[in-house]
Amino acid sequence: MGNTIAGTPVSPGVAVAPIARLAPPPGLPADSGPEADxxxxxxxxxxxxxxxxxxxxxxxxxxxxxxxxxxxxxxxxxxxxxxxxxxxxxxxxxxxxxxxxxxxxxxxxxxxxxxxxxxxxxxxxxxxxxxxxxxxxxGLPMPGIPNPGHPFVLVAADLAPADTAMLDTNQVRGIITELGGPTSHTAILAKSLGIPAIVACTEAASLEEGTTVLLDGASGKVRIAPSQEEIDGATAHAEQLARALAKSSGPGKTADGVAVKLLVNLGAPNELEAAAAADSEGVGLLRTEFLYLSKVTAPTVAEQTDSYAKVFTAFEGRKVVVRTIDAGADKPLKFVDHGVEENPALGVRGIRLTKRHPDMLTDQLTAIAAAAAQSSAEVWVMAPMVATPREAAEFAALAHEHGLQVAGTMVEVPAAALRAHQVLAGCDFASIGTNDLGQYTMAADRMQGELAELLDPWQPALLELVHQTAQAGKDAGKPVGVCGEAASDPLLALVLVGLGVTSLSMAPASIPAVRVSLAAHSLAQCSELAKLALTAESAAQARQLVSDSSQSIA
Incomplete structure (x- = not known):
């Protein structure tokens, strides 16, 4: 019987295989002194x-x-x-x-x-x-991913995007890293590839090459040298879930028929075909930065209209929520003088940048409205980095002036969540970005591995802000969705719905598991699970309480 270590779960699923370690990069030779030329x-x-x-x-x-x-x-x-x-x-x-x-x-x-x-x-x-x-x-080769000749669980201090993105899913059954956080590139890419993954597992450094492990990407636990009984139980559960996922289809809803819209996140033209083909009710987050970041001059209204029209056409008859440009911080524009900022993440980004450059926003709204007029898609628009009720109301009024009937706001700044009743009074809906909201709530850098626990979307403080925002939406009769990574967790989705969230937007591959999870629980049961999570003292305890209670319900 083996022992168990744990980290931060970032991509659900079960994997059983021997460990193979990522080799270190080439060593740096001794400094030989000045170059002759x-x-x-x-x-x-x-x-x-x-x-x-x-x-x-x-x-x-x-x-x-x-x-x-x-x-x-x-x-x-x-x-x-x-x-x-x-x-x-x-x-x-x-x-x-x-x-x-x-x-x-x-x-x-x-x-x-x-x-x-x-x-x-x-x-x-x-x-x-x-x-x-x-x-x-x-003239040395990079070590790259190991090739032991059989399927394996990859263990590394951390993984570079270049390595993670090219993983062979037939060989790499799971990923365990010592560093990283729930919104790191490793986490995002592992989830998109459907590979069970755990990050910030500091004890992974002690795992020996070739040791068989049982990795549970939903709980964040790694069983070392599991018994055959444990392997059989985990395998049977995974096979049962796979059968349920294969049968899953149609709109999202709870066991008692309460509708929960399941939507996709979309951020680049090359994602459009797969996103449109997914069994979803539309797009919950259309990131528009792709139109701007590679440009040396601002895209014209005509260029923008053409790009939006392609998305709206692909989602004819379905909902598409467009987020206006969220530039600044790590996404500077080549044609804009961003100035010098001591802390860009807390500086002029999102709606703050368009206040400095108002033509950027009016051109974008003009293009979105023009593209929407050519399509039967239900087009909504929302602004990023809103912090005050006035910002939300001014944006909604401007969008309405441009002929866009439904205008809302992202809730990524704790101030917007704390004043959600006032924020929603001036706009039509809210969408919670749990990645940023968690980062700003906990004052924790998303890439600091040692802070991964603080960045866990199960943090009760973050869930409390989600609850406040959702309750404000319920009181106002306005929808409140979640479009951060939290929406793709089948267990956490139950809590979010129990807190009052009305839609969940995620990567296309995550929809079936979330749909199955919702279908197995009534709204009342989701509400009880949400209450449990809010009473927890930590993210780990919240997850464990909900996991245990959810299994007893199922």
């Missing part, structure tokens, strides 16, 4: 950076959905001219080329960590880029 060294570094960018770009093109988006963003980093300039500066201090590369990436890493919030999320990715660049310079 700094100019030639800079050219060599630029060639290596371009090779790394090309490889990541090719991987982005070979994938789709969140994996493609993450890899594309990462492929742009080595092409930043500021990086080559910093490498030259490091070389001029007398460092050898490999050490100059490490020093240059380190400068940018420190800057991102100091900025905190969203920018800090990219800091860990720079380590992978530095390793790949050094391997290219030294």
């Amino acid at each position: 700094v100019s030639a060294a800079v050219d060599k570094a630029q060639h290596a950076l371009n090779a790394v960018a090309d490889e990541l770009g090719a991987r982005a093109a070979a994938t789709s959905g969140p994996a493609s988006d993450v890899l594309f963003a990462q492929s742009m980093m080595p092409r930043d001219p500021a990086l080559a300039i910093q490498i030259k500066a490091q070389l001029e201090t007398g460092k050898s080329l490999p050490h100059a590369v490490v020093g240059a990436f380190g400068v940018f890493r420190s800057a991102l960590e100091a900025a905190g919030g969203y920018l800090a999320e990219r800091a860990a990715d720079l380590d992978d880029l530095a390793n790949r660049t050094i391997a290219e310079i030294l």
